């Protein structure tokens with residue numbers, strides 16, 4: 001079977017539905033069960049066990065707005081339960097002594113650690129210098145924790161500018177979202193809106209902001225449903241590598257769903 005593979009650039013419409021300006025609402029909510037999950041996050045970690053068959057459909061889970069030692073831990077527990085990886089786009093200001101362990105655990109499991117800026121601001125209103133500081137802060141912190149810099153960048157609110165494309169030396173990644181930053185979106189809506197968008201190559205965009213338990217709950221249905229449909233879960237890197245798609249930090253693309261065209 002001959003396949004031609006192209007990256008699709010997301011439209012403004014989908015970009016806005018995927019990551020709108022009110023997403024920060026979930027970030028300010030509860031910090032419950034901190035003590036309990038903190039202990040959980042420092043236990044020895046076994047790498048996830050999965051194989052990639054390039055002939056089978058692929059899907060990538062991505063999570064924005066962590067890390068924290070509550071919701072991120074619950075997401076990792078579910079990934080472990082189903083032995084599937086994900087990619088985490090971290091907000092630098094959320095990296096602290098407690099959440100560092102969670103980042104390390106995700107990395108040791110085989111998840112990918114990516115970049116969602118230091119302050120989660122509208123970076124399209126920033127100077128080149130401010131933009132560079134936003135991303136280097138996160139990348140440096142992640143390198144201290146895992147030994148590797150971040151690989152991909154997701155702009156806060158999917159707000160971009162030419163200055164950002166020029167100043168940030170990572171490919172920009174968007175994804176198929178379900179407005180899960182909004183607490184009014186029910187678990188069932190999160191499940192339904194995610195599953196109906198998934199096709200081979202989809203990058204799913206969810207949020208592991210502290211307190212976003214509805215997404216944790218939805219995940220426990222989304223993952224087994226897609227596994228039942230024959231999907232394989234991969235990191236963002238593995239998605240592009242397996243599909244044979246080259247993406248560049250030096251162009252103005254907001255990469256999202258990849259499609260195989262027969």
Ligand SMILES: [Zn+2]
Nearest residue numbers: 064065156157
């Ligand atoms: Zn965000």
